[in-house]
Amino acid sequence: MSAPAAAVGRAHPRLEGRAKVTGTARYAVEHPADGLAYGWAVQATVAKGRIVRVDTTAAEREPGVLAVLTHETAPRLNPVESPELLLLQQPRVRYRGEIVALVVAESLEAAREGARLVRLDYDTEPHSSVLTERHPSLYKPDHVNPAFPTDTCVGDFDAGYEAAEVRLDQTYRTPAYHNNPMEPHAATAYWADGRLLVHDSSQGTNDVRSTLGRLFELPAETIRVTAEHVGGGFGSKGTPRCTPVLAAMAARQVGRPVRLALTRQQLFGPVGYRTPVIQRIRLGADADGRLAAICHDAISQSSTIEEFAEQTAVLTRTLYAAPHRRTTHRLARLDVPTPSWMRAPGECPGSFALESAMDELAVACGVDPVELRLRNDTEIDPEEGVPFSSRNLAACLRDGARRFGWADRDPAPGVRRDGRWLVGTGVASAIYPARTPGASAEAAAGPDGTYQVRINATDIGTGARTALWQIAVDALGVPGDRVAISIGDSDLPPAYVAGGSAGTAGWGLSVDRACRSLRRQLDERYAGTAPPDGLSVRVDTTDEAAGLPRAPRYAFGAHFVEARVDVDSGEIRVPRMLGVFATGRVVNPSTARSQLIGGMTMGLSMALHEEGLLDQRFGDWVNRDLATYHVTACADVQRIEAYWVPDEDRGNPLGVKGLGEIGIVGSAAAVANAVHHATGLRLRTLPIQLDKLVDRLPVG
Amino acid sequence: MVRTSPRADLPEPPYRSPVRLSVNGRPHELDLDNRTTLLDALREHLGLIGAKKGCDHGQCGSCTVLLDGRRVKSCLAFAVAADGADLVSVEGLAEDGHLHPLQSCFVQHDAFQCGYCTSGQLCSALGMLDELRQGWPSVVTPDLAAGPDGLTEPEIRERMSGNICRCAAYPHIVSAIREAAAAEGVR
Numbered sequence: 001m002s003a004p005a006a007a008v009g010r011a012h013p014r015l016e017g018r019a020k021v022t023g024t025a026r027y028a029v030e031h032p033a034d035g036l037a038y039g040w041a042v043q044a045t046v047a048k049g050r051i052v053r054v055d056t057t058a059a060e061r062e063p064g065v066l067a068v069l070t071h072e073t074a075p076r077l078n079p080v081e082s083p084e085l086l087l088l089q090q091p092r093v094r095y096r097g098e099i100v101a102l103v104v105a106e107s108l109e110a111a112r113e114g115a116r117l118v119r120l121d122y123d124t125e126p127h128s129s130v131l132t133e134r135h136p137s138l139y140k141p142d143h144v145n146p147a148f149p150t151d152t153c154v155g156d157f158d159a160g161y162e163a164a165e166v167r168l169d170q171t172y173r174t175p176a177y178h179n180n181p182m183e184p185h186a187a188t189a190y191w192a193d194g195r196l197l198v199h200d201s202s203q204g205t206n207d208v209r210s211t212l213g214r215l216f217e218l219p220a221e222t223i224r225v226t227a228e229h230v231g232g233g234f235g236s237k238g239t240p241r242c243t244p245v246l247a248a249m250a251a252r253q254v255g256r257p258v259r260l261a262l263t264r265q266q267l268f269g270p271v272g273y274r275t276p277v278i279q280r281i282r283l284g285a286d287a288d289g290r291l292a293a294i295c296h297d298a299i300s301q302s303s304t305i306e307e308f309a310e311q312t313a314v315l316t317r318t319l320y321a322a323p324h325r326r327t328t329h330r331l332a333r334l335d336v337p338t339p340s341w342m343r344a345p346g347e348c349p350g351s352f353a354l355e356s357a358m359d360e361l362a363v364a365c366g367v368d369p370v371e372l373r374l375r376n377d378t379e380i381d382p383e384e385g386v387p388f389s390s391r392n393l394a395a396c397l398r399d400g401a402r403r404f405g406w407a408d409r410d411p412a413p414g415v416r417r418d419g420r421w422l423v424g425t426g427v428a429s430a431i432y433p434a435r436t437p438g439a440s441a442e443a444a445a446g447p448d449g450t451y452q453v454r455i456n457a458t459d460i461g462t463g464a465r466t467a468l469w470q471i472a473v474d475a476l477g478v479p480g481d482r483v484a485i486s487i488g489d490s491d492l493p494p495a496y497v498a499g500g501s502a503g504t505a506g507w508g509l510s511v512d513r514a515c516r517s518l519r520r521q522l523d524e525r526y527a528g529t530a531p532p533d534g535l536s537v538r539v540d541t542t543d544e545a546a547g548l549p550r551a552p553r554y555a556f557g558a559h560f561v562e563a564r565v566d567v568d569s570g571e572i573r574v575p576r577m578l579g580v581f582a583t584g585r586v587v588n589p590s591t592a593r594s595q596l597i598g599g600m601t602m603g604l605s606m607a608l609h610e611e612g613l614l615d616q617r618f619g620d621w622v623n624r625d626l627a628t629y630h631v632t633a634c635a636d637v638q639r640i641e642a643y644w645v646p647d648e649d650r651g652n653p654l655g656v657k658g659l660g661e662i663g664i665v666g667s668a669a670a671v672a673n674a675v676h677h678a679t680g681l682r683l684r685t686l687p688i689q690l691d692k693l694v695d696r697l698p699v700g
Numbered sequence: 701m702v703r704t705s706p707r708a709d710l711p712e713p714p715y716r717s718p719v720r721l722s723v724n725g726r727p728h729e730l731d732l733d734n735r736t737t738l739l740d741a742l743r744e745h746l747g748l749i750g751a752k753k754g755c756d757h758g759q760c761g762s763c764t765v766l767l768d769g770r771r772v773k774s775c776l777a778f779a780v781a782a783d784g785a786d787l788v789s790v791e792g793l794a795e796d797g798h799l800h801p802l803q804s805c806f807v808q809h810d811a812f813q814c815g816y817c818t819s820g821q822l823c824s825a826l827g828m829l830d831e832l833r834q835g836w837p838s839v840v841t842p843d844l845a846a847g848p849d850g851l852t853e854p855e856i857r858e859r860m861s862g863n864i865c866r867c868a869a870y871p872h873i874v875s876a877i878r879e880a881a882a883a884e885g886v887r
């Protein structure tokens with residue numbers, strides 16, 4: 001057999017592409033079952049208090065309603081790590097929108113009407129739901145997510161800052177952001193013969209299975225959770241959510257399979273969101289813009305239910321050189337839903353502040369903002385004092401500047417006009433950790449020359465299924481049509497959740513190892529062909545992953561943006577976004593590009609469109625749907641390009657770094673910096689919208 | 701429909717109606733709760749899960765189907781009100797296992813990631829191309845009286861903005877539509 005052309009590195013359409021364009025790919029509440037019932041969640045209408053009376057009479061009288069679950073009637077759950085998941089167990093309300101009842105009915109219509117008829121009376125207490133710099137609950141958490149030190153300090157920031165020729169001290173604010181995957185959180189659950197089967201819209205079903213096992217006191221083998229196709233997650237489906245738990249409780253209660261999908265409106269809170277963040281950045285530099293001192297203080301929020309400490313300032317520990325440096329995180333505990341993971345947690349909001357501040361420093365020093373970043377580049381991790389595994393930030397900045405046509409840029413802000421439009425350009429850097437978690441995988445050869453690769457990875461739209469298949473095809477050294485891959489099922493060998501941009505690096509390594517081991521055994525013991533009853537190999541890369549070189553390992557990137565602001569109305573348009581990234585080896589250029597421009601676009605959305613508007617009287621967001629919580633639409637995205645530079649890095653044996661999140665890091669700052677260059681107005685609070693510009697623009 | 705309600709003491713809800721629908725060329729006779737939306741009729745009663753529920757409020761486009769040839773958000777229509785209608789959902793686009801050019805261009809251009817908005821994008825694109833063919837102007841049409849001057853990128857972007865893609869496959873959606881339309885002779 002001649003060696004087939006390498007699959008890794010070549011664009012390949014998604015394996016499930018046909019299923020997705022023909023409408024046959026099944027998502028969480030699309031699996032058929034006999035005797036289905038439907039769930040509908042009921043949310044608390046107060047921000048803080050206690051349910052003192054439950055009246056389900058009218059709901060139960062509604063034709064078709066099978067059961068109403070409340071804290072008085074729901075099956076008891078066994079404690080788990082996240083108190084969020086102890087649903088319907090007690091009468092306290094910790095935030096407005098907390099799920100306090102579930103109606104189960106014959107039809108969606110009856111369930112919805114039943115939910116409307118559930119009557120709950122509350123004893124309310126005063127609530128506090130707005131994050132401020134001086135909130136009385138502010139404290140220093142023991143660590144920030146996932147396990148970083150809360151504060152760090154190198155050198156003497158105060159002295160270094162005092163002595164600096166140029167000093168900058170600014171505060172940046174970002175609102176709450178809601179992940180809003182297009183598929184709302186949803187699950188179908190069935191109990192049969194003491195076993196529980198759940199189809200969940202989840203980024204990782206291993207954790208869902210083990211959590212359900214603990215909640216219902218069941219051995220893990222009796223539970224199966226699948227997530228074959230997932231309609232996006234962006235972090236919000238990265239931890240076990242209320243939906244599989246409620247669906248399983250309801251299914252147990254009525255003795256039938258239950259489908260439960262949250263409504264779009266119900267997603268604004270109960271499934272997590274990105275915390276609002278208040279960030280103070282101080283930069284001290286010499287007149288040429290070389291940083292001497294850098295300090296990043298971040299304040300974010302969590303609920304009273306559990307701690308969630310966004311790692312906002314962590315990127316400032318590694319992005320630029322400076323002898324004196326400090327980062328801190330403080331957290332307020334409010335009567336709000338618990339924030340959670342959202343695409344590039346930490347780096348995304350943190351980069352808006354740091355990269356805006358770097359632009360302000362460039363202006364203050366009269367140094368080109370690309371050049372300023374190059375001057376502060378470092379081969380050594382500035383806190384750890386050791387070299388990076390690879391660092392191609394400078395290559396991204398230079399290549400991006402060349403492609404974008406940055407060289408002739410006039411630095412003066414607010415001076416370029418094209419008809420009614422003020423025109424400007426902006427730049428920002430990006431950084432995101434490159435991790436390689438261990439995973440298990442199985443590769444099997446059949447006597448007919450076909451191969452089966454099995455791993456409980458999840459493809460939430462990233463292209464993971466296809467990338468892993470490409471890795472497998474190369475490792476097996478056979479034509480692609482002989483290789484099939486199975487993912488998205490907790491019965492498969494366990495693997496890490498789809499998160500942290502670590503899938504291709506971690507799952508990929510495991511798939512590669514399983515396939516290579518199988519190939520070797522076939523070649524050494526069976527002359528290359530599987531025996532009559534097949535041959536199967538299972539590997540676990542936990543030890544190999546733990547033993548990889550410990551050098552600081554990151555992906556890097558640079559964003560270039562053109563912004564136009566209407567001189568009369570303040571309307572903002574972004575005709576061009578260009579990103580260049582150093583993300584190690586790219587397995588599938590086609591899906592990689594989609595991931596990168598998807599992240600960049602979400603950054604555009606953050607810069608211009610998204611804002612959770614909280615009404616403190618109710619302690620809840622008022623814009624809780626897609627008509628009022630705006631996300632970037634087709635007409636908002638004009639020319640958008642993503643490229644990558646060569647980035648050799650064997651810190652992962654496959655050379656992969658991951659790229660699901662880096663596209664959003666720095667993207668919003670680049671837009672804000674371009675708006676400044678266009679108008680001369682510095683917007684330090686997102687989103688940037690015309691009402692913040694219109695009164696301050698030069699008279700047209 | 702099998703009814704297994706344990707509340708047999710209660711009368712059947714009076715609010716049901718017979719509804720006749722032709723879906724992808726196949727006739728269906730349904731007995732539906734009057735509150736059933738067209739989207740739920742497709743998904744929960746006919747097992748056609750292609751049309752998706754992203755918001756149930758007409759705000760995302762993922763439920764888009766063609767109703768008597770025009771694109772509609774099926775979550776906003778009651779099935780009873782569509783009695784006798786002719787529907788085309790994403791399941792009806794491929795013929796004899798051959799993908800519609802729009803479908804194959806979506807695959808080739810990687811015009812989706814999670815795929816949840818995709819059925820709506822495809823049906824919306826079909827309806828949109830027909831509107832364009834009929835000369836309907838949009839807000840970006842330079843001369844409203846003269847109608848659109850062809851299938852330009854701004855026209856596609858504007859006309860496809862009722863279909864949200866949180867994965868943000870937008871530029872690939874636009875290029876896929878352009879290529880598919882060119883293959884069909886729309887320019």
Ligand code: FES
Nearest residue numbers: 756758760761775
């Ligand atoms: S589900 Fe109909 S428009 Fe969103």
Ligand code: FES
Nearest residue numbers: 813815817865867
């Ligand atoms: S492909 Fe995920 S929402 Fe469009």
